Amino acid sequence: MNVTTGDLAFIPLGGTGEIGMNLNVYRCDGQLLAIDCGIGFGGADTPEAEVMVPDPAWLAERRNQLVGLVITHAHEDHLGAVAALWPMLRCPIYAGPFAAAVLRRKLGEAGLMREVKLETVPLGGSLQLGPFGLTFLRVTHSVPEAQALAIRTRHGLIVHTGDWKLDPEPLLGLPTDEAAFKALGDEGVLAMVCDSTNAMVEGHSGSEAEVRRNMAVLLKGMKGRVAVTCFSTNVARLESIALAARANGRRVALFGRSLRNAEAAARECGYLTSLPPFVSEDEAGDLPDDQLLIMATGSQGEPRSALSKIAADTHPNIALGEGDTVIFSSRMIPGNERAIIKVQDELTRAGCVVMTADDHMVHVSGHPARDELKKLYALVRPKYSVPTHGEWRHLTEHANLAESLGAQPILVEDGDVLRLGPGVPDIVGEVPFGRLVVDGERLLPLDGGVLAARKKMLFNGVVIASLAVDQAGRVLGTPRISAPGLFEEQDPASGQIASELARGVGDLSNPTKREDSSLREAARNLVRKSVGRRLKKRPSVEVHLIRV
Missing domain, CATH: 3.60.15.10 (Ribonuclease Z/Hydroxyacylglutathione hydrolase-like)
Incomplete structure (x- = not known):
């Protein structure tokens, strides 16, 4: 236009x-x-x-x-x-x-x-x-x-x-x-x-001041480590959390790059001036549990966020478990519900108490x-x-x-x-x-070939067939079939599919067997049909053809 x-x-x-x-x-x-x-x-x-x-x-x-x-x-x-x-x-x-x-x-x-x-x-x-x-x-x-x-x-x-x-x-x-x-x-x-x-x-949406007042009260009497997650650029919320931590004898550590960037931008613009520098990730683990509050990225369940790593117990510097508390000071953005609930479930399974805006005044x-x-x-x-x-x-x-x-x-x-x-x-x-x-x-x-193939592999799996043939197209040895996400490594089905592939290639016409692209496509169809009969799926199939 x-x-x-x-x-x-x-x-x-x-x-x-x-x-x-x-x-x-x-x-x-x-x-x-x-x-x-x-x-x-x-x-x-x-x-x-x-x-x-x-x-x-x-x-x-x-x-x-x-x-x-x-x-x-x-x-x-x-x-x-x-x-x-x-x-x-x-x-x-x-x-x-x-x-x-x-x-x-x-x-x-x-x-x-x-x-x-x-x-x-x-x-x-x-x-x-x-x-x-x-x-x-x-x-x-x-x-x-x-x-x-x-x-x-x-x-x-x-x-x-x-x-x-x-x-x-x-x-x-x-x-x-x-x-x-x-x-x-x-x-x-x-x-x-x-x-x-x-x-x-x-x-009315409510006031940020309500969250500040409630956060200070909520932290009183908590034992163990406390972690709070919220949107990184909500500087008023970061300040409220830090003030509540200070009032309850806790020091604050930031976990996650976007939080550290938001803090730096806020201090550059004259905000957070009443707060001392936050504790680094490396130092946080040395503090007594009752003296530590963690602010972590990951309020939306982002897989690579600090909180997701903590929930999965894969974070290199910190862990949460029995007796600790995690507060989600944020709302669920539509589309993220499943990811957020997964993180909350993992934290609960580890023994943490999980608090959200559904039952506490921790977000407006x-x-x-x-x-x-x-x-x-x-x-x-x-x-x-x-x-x-x-x-x-x-x-x-x-x-x-x-x-x-x-x-x-x-x-x-x-x-x-x-x-x-x-x-x-x-x-x-x-x-x-x-x-x-x-x-x-x-x-x-999003609607291109790469992601369409990725989505297909996600739901239907991928099969990789390796096949060696001579110049006339006769199969040499036994084909190899790899199908991660479809078959276990030692599943006999892989061997059966390999045998069916070898027989099927042997039945192809000589012109098809002598031309690489035709043979590769025919082999792909043979594997796809063989898997389809067993699993009722149409996986992505890749054929590695070696002509000797």
């Missing part, structure tokens, strides 16, 4: 109709502005993928029209994909001080810091990027310095909320700038593109519940509402609420082109979008 001049459009490429992977694009008079660039997690429907990012191919093809990438805050689902995708976009990046500090570490680890133009925007600052006049607005969220955006164009004013909430007692920074949102409403807002994560939750959401949404709509009074940041059920519930509050809702999903002006807003087309899987240092399309 060619970029159309003379209009204003919203084009979500990730994070609308799903949780995570936020990548939003605005088009104005032929120029493009990207907002946020985050990761998402694989779920039960994508077992072959652990971490995913939005596919930016459509945007990368138009990067000469891309005036910049703006980051609203430092959560992974909003900036975690920058280092992976920036080489395709190669545009300037604009972020607040804390988000910029987090990004610098990520870009440095990727070896990109010298290439990327990363500009730190003061909190509440403004800048002009092509036809987009941007003003940052202070909002409260479960990370320092989250900001919404007022986007002024000749076609109208857009409010892009990012992630936000209304917290009457924020522990870091000031409350959401309600006066600034009201001023925008007085100015006249064409559309509000708004967070839908908690649109199904009645009431960083997203607005319905009462907060109602208040923001009363302040901003947008003509149109565009729900984003959520699955379809969240978007629909948000749309119904917005309509009841006087805003006309427009439901979109990833890939839609929503023209906001001129004229009546309407979905006028769609652009290509998709998901890429982070596989080591490379990116693979």
